[in-house]
Amino acid sequence: MKIIFLSFLSSLLLILSFPKFNLSFLAWIGFLPLFIACEGSNRKQSFFLFYISGFIFWAGILYWLIQVSFIGFLLLVFYLALYFGVLGFFVSIVQSIVCSQQFTENSPLFLINCFLFLPSLWVVLEFIRSHLFTGFGWALLGYSQYLNLPIIQIADITGAYGVSFLVMLVNTTFYSVIRKKKKNLFSILSILCILTALIYGHYQLTRQQANPPTGKLSVSVIQGNIPQEQKWDKRLKKNILDKYIFLTQRAANQNLPNLIIWPETAVPAYFNQDEDVKNRILNLSQEINASLLIGAATFKNNKPYTSLVRGKSFNSAILISRGKIVSQYDKLHLVPFGEYVSSLFSFTRHFIDIGDFSFGKEWTVFTLPALRSSFPAFSVLICFEDVFPYLSRGFVRRGANFLINISNDAWFGNSSAPYQHCQPTVFRAVENRMNIIKCSNTGISCFISPKGKIFGKFSKYGRDIFVDGYSTEEILVRERPLTFYTSFGDVFAVLCLLFCAGFVIIERNKIR
The missing domain is CATH 3.60.110.10 (Carbon-nitrogen hydrolase)
Structure with a gap:
């Protein structure tokens, strides 16, 4: 019963971070209850917990589609929840790796890679969702921050996926701190990422335009x-x-x-x-x-x-x-x-x-x-x-x-x-x-x-x-000169894809 409650809690926190509620700060801890709920679960159980949470989330976000087609609403929600389920499957794998006897405190780089994998994977899943079957890029995790102007300024480099990455990064950081019960290098890295984004955002919001209006x-x-x-x-x-x-x-x-x-x-x-x-x-x-x-x-x-x-x-x-x-x-x-x-x-x-x-x-x-x-x-x-x-x-x-x-x-x-x-x-x-x-x-x-x-x-x-x-x-x-994102597009999402692919390949080779 506890794990079902935690799954529902994650759905609720994420729904509240989007309009009309706009409690965007809740997105930064929205996945934390789910991560805790999956501790000790196998991959199928973790997939199921995340899938249920995803179904509730998407039903709460897209409820207005019922006015157009109830069948269409159900089919879309069942489909979109799969992306939550895939994340849950890999969360179980990462948790089992981190908690295994082979893992030691003498591998800080490995710890960082483990926890960077999850936000990178989430970016990849959002990218796939935004393109597969003509694409449905609605309610990306980063969109919850659309009123948070300092944070979203990095979008001219990374697109919305960079903001989604930061939000998921903070979620995994909180879980890492709770799981390890002390500070670690991953927490320091996360803080540096957020500070960098805020400094860049402040710079973009306050700098004077070099070119006069035409x-x-x-x-x-x-x-x-x-x-x-x-x-x-x-x-x-x-x-x-x-x-x-x-x-x-x-x-x-x-x-x-x-x-x-x-x-x-x-x-x-x-x-x-x-x-x-x-x-x-x-x-x-x-x-x-x-x-x-x-x-x-x-x-x-x-x-x-x-x-x-x-x-x-x-x-x-x-x-x-x-x-x-x-x-x-x-x-x-x-x-x-x-x-x-x-x-x-x-x-x-x-x-x-x-x-x-x-x-x-x-x-x-x-x-x-x-x-x-x-x-x-x-x-x-x-x-x-x-x-x-x-x-x-x-x-x-x-x-x-x-x-x-x-x-x-x-x-x-x-x-x-x-x-x-x-x-x-x-x-x-x-x-x-x-x-x-x-x-x-x-x-x-x-x-x-x-x-x-x-x-x-x-x-x-x-x-x-x-x-x-x-x-x-x-x-x-x-x-205006073209921004990095306008010129080169979703380079950040592609880098996340490459990182995830490399992580999976390395871990499979270790098992062999």
């Missing part, structure tokens, strides 16, 4: 607050469009922004198929004297004498200026079983409401040629594309000076989902040292600085989700 941009985000069940109701099409136009006109008249942003699929029709809707929006862009970025579903037929498939629909972002369409971005990374499903699993359409979008092909960087000297280039991440670092890195490497995330989290009701969705966006800003503007249908709509600070969050009546309105802020645009 431009100042005023941006308004429109939060329409359209319930999901109303978005595609043809009877409400005019009312929805009227609302967005009204909010846009108010923002334009009161704040005189350079750019106004609508959220994902804000247009209540296929933009290039409904001429009345299209003309109203084009006329609006002429009236407001500002560029307009809209989220809309679009439809494309095949061109004559080409092999393009007829009738593809896309989840798109469209830039409009002075009554004309400037350019369009079609979403590159679609949500499986949400926006598309492969033919192999087409039968799931009988159980789940699944969209029929196609993958975009172009890495679009938006520019306004006529205003190029004063209007910086930018790119758009649609919906959960901000969860995938390779996309933001790719756009920045292609010349984007700031990023915009448009999303629609109305699917998930009044839950923690919009707050959890803010976490990866903060890390994408720090990783690339780039301003990111977040515009969501039902919230959260906000601005994020290159240092990860959230500002200009829209709120009304003391609430920041399921309220309508707009927020306007100015962002400073600078010419």
Whole structure:
């Protein structure tokens, strides 16, 4: 009974470290009860304890998915808990090595390697989870620290995985201290790692930018607050469009922004198929004297004498200026079983409401040629594309000076989902040292600085989700050198993978 309680306690501590609770300090000890619970357990028992804890954790984090599909929720939670189970399997191995008679106090380097293995392994597991089966990089352990600005500054070198490593490192350090009942070299190493991260974070947060701003941009985000069940109701099409136009006109008249942003699929029709809707929006862009970025579903037929498939629909972002369409971005990374499903699993359409979008092909960087000297280039991440670092890195490497995330989290009701969705966006800003503007249908709509600070969050009546309105802020645009992470990507995660592989190989050879 004690070990079950400790497993549940770990789940609870980790859940509380994420939104809406945001008790981020609990993540630093979240795995400690699990480590204690597994003492004396064999590998199968340890796997089971961690799996149960992982199942409870993911159920508590992703409970809002039930509003979309209960079956999908269960399948995803069962799958994600496996990563906890794999960690538990190796925790049992490390504990058995450390407690074996062959282990002595005369092997400090070996002790360090043993306990460094666990945080490295956790990084590898998060990396695999973020890429396997198109990837699910939600609620990484490091994301729990998204409001802890000094700690997360290392993300411009290591990505979010570096912060996950630190959090797990502290967990294993506490366990090491409890297990050994005295200080050891591993504790000293852990303290040095945390101090290094904090010193680097303080430096990044306080240093003055060497390059002066190349431009100042005023941006308004429109939060329409359209319930999901109303978005595609043809009877409400005019009312929805009227609302967005009204909010846009108010923002334009009161704040005189350079750019106004609508959220994902804000247009209540296929933009290039409904001429009345299209003309109203084009006329609006002429009236407001500002560029307009809209989220809309679009439809494309095949061109004559080409092999393009007829009738593809896309989840798109469209830039409009002075009554004309400037350019369009079609979403590159679609949500499986949400926006598309492969033919192999087409039968799931009988159980789940699944969209029929196609993958975009172009890495679009938006520019306004006529205003190029004063209007910086930018790119758009649609919906959960901000969860995938390779996309933001790719756009920045292609010349984007700031990023915009448009999303629609109305699917998930009044839950923690919009707050959890803010976490990866903060890390994408720090990783690339780039301003990111977040515009969501039902919230959260906000601005994020290159240092990860959230500002200009829209709120009304003391609430920041399921309220309508707009927020306007100015962002400073600078010419910045590419960060290490933008240039080289997940080098840190690869190093962790190599370390784990080397550790396993060496230990297997010892057994032989």
